[in-house]
Every structure is written in C-alpha cells, then in structure tokens.
Amino acid sequence: MIRIRTRRRDRVDVADSGALSDIAFLLIIFFIVIAVFNVNSGFLLELPRRNSVTTINVDDLMRVAVRADNSIELDGQSVTREQLSQAVLARRRRQPNMTLVVTIHPDAWYQSLVSMVEVARLRDVDNFSFRMENP
Amino acid sequence: MRIRRPRRSPTVSVNAMSDIAFLLLIFIMLISLLNYREEEPIDYPEAALTEITQGDRNFEIWILRDGTMIVHGNALPLNAIEGMIADAVAADPSVRIHLLADRSTPYRHVADVIEVLQFLQHRVVSLVVSDTGGAR
Numbered sequence: 001m002i003r004i005r006t007r008r009r010d011r012v013d014v015a016d017s018g019a020l021s022d023i024a025f026l027l028i029i030f031f032i033v034i035a036v037f038n039v040n041s042g043f044l045l046e047l048p049r050r051n052s053v054t055t056i057n058v059d060d061l062m063r064v065a066v067r068a069d070n071s072i073e074l075d076g077q078s079v080t081r082e083q084l085s086q087a088v089l090a091r092r093r094r095q096p097n098m099t100l101v102v103t104i105h106p107d108a109w110y111q112s113l114v115s116m117v118e119v120a121r122l123r124d125v126d127n128f129s130f131r132m133e134n135p
Numbered sequence: 136m137r138i139r140r141p142r143r144s145p146t147v148s149v150n151a152m153s154d155i156a157f158l159l160l161i162f163i164m165l166i167s168l169l170n171y172r173e174e175e176p177i178d179y180p181e182a183a184l185t186e187i188t189q190g191d192r193n194f195e196i197w198i199l200r201d202g203t204m205i206v207h208g209n210a211l212p213l214n215a216i217e218g219m220i221a222d223a224v225a226a227d228p229s230v231r232i233h234l235l236a237d238r239s240t241p242y243r244h245v246a247d248v249i250e251v252l253q254f255l256q257h258r259v260v261s262l263v264v265s266d267t268g269g270a271r
Contacts, residue, residue, distance in 0.1 A: 027163075043264065049256070050253040106241060106246070108241070110237065110242055111239065114182050115180075115182065
C-alpha cells in the first residue's frame, strides 16, 4: 500500500501577518478625522451689555463702514481689506487705546463682519465695536 | 538516538477575527452616533487667526443665506429660538452659543440673533468660520 503524503498547508499567523497593525492604524486615523470634523473654530466674542454706555475719547475712534455691496469705507474713502488693516496698524501705533467702530449695512454679507473681526484680531485692537447701520 | 519532537508553531484562531471585526463595527457605529452632527449646507465665511471655540456643551444656531434659522435640524422663527436659548442657558449657564451662518447671509439676520443674545444677557458668542490658515 502506497502512502501518499500530503503536504500540510502552513498556517498563517494572523498576529505576524501585519493585518492587525494595519487595522489599528486605520482605526486611529478614523477617530482622529472624526474628532477634527466636529470641532468648531472661529472667533469668540464677548458682547457688551444691552444699552450699556462706554465713555471713549472721540480722538481714539476709528470709524469704518461696510456698505451694502460689501465695500469698506474709511474716513469717506473706499479701501480694501488690506489697506484697512494697514491703516488700523498705523493708528494703533499712534494711539494704543484706539477703538475700532464698524457700522455694517443690513444687506452686507456676514463675511464682512468676520473680516472686520479678523482685522481687529490681527492688529490686536482691544476695543472693537460693531453695529448695524440704521436702514 | 535522536528523538524527534513535533514542532508546533503558535497560531491565532482565525475564527475569532470575525467576532473582533463585528465588535469593531458596532463600536465604530456607536462612536459615529455620538459624534453625529446635523450639518446644514452653508458656505462658511473664511478667516485666518481663528481659535477653537468648542465648549463642553454647545448650542448651534445655523443661519442660511435666505435668513432661515435652524436649530437641532428644525427651521424655527426667531422667537422660538430665543426660547430655546433661554432654556439651554437656564439648564447650563456655561453652554457655548455658536453662530454658523453662510458667508453671504445678509448681516441683518445675524444682527437679529446677536440682539437676542444681548437681550438674554448671554454675552459670549462664537462666530464659526473656516480657517484659511493665514499668518500674521
């Protein structure tokens, strides 16, 4: 009788195959992505009390208006966002206690408000005020 | 005389892998549910120098381009949102209010919400924007 010797298939060691480490790595990436997606970032503003009054030196005021077409007006002249940023920087160097007062047209885009807040943050303006222009 | 000892290589039972995969699937689904957020289709405003404004408890007010205000997936009038904010603040005064408005939303709609927050004496608000990653 002839005995046929069959070759036993080698067992694959799952732990050594590297599959588990791949799965663990993919899971880590998955959770990091999920965590990042659900975090809000932006600007944290502290609103003034309603009808509160603050006394400010008129000379420290820097008035900026945002028109309905989202153009920016500084001292009666149209300026770009960059020009405004430079003007705020120059003014703040002269007057560290300056107050940036922004009047926004009701039809101006929300992006305009965000841009104004960004300029105030960029130039470290401590006193910043915004309100809606009376229609 | 050489005694031949049968060699046994250590193995991990492959049958258990399906159990592990199934448990992982359930785990991931649960985590996804915990992180579930009702995202509205808005075009975020863009800015640099942003900060993480996420709080321990958050209350999100979505404002669409046409002025529609959405809270917890429901379009609501401003007075209803005012009541919801009041309830949320009463339940937890440290709740963080987030404004998520489309970049082209007319400012008057955003101003309405800000006025409500001031009226409710809730003075801290987060303007959520998309970070462009600009430097000083």
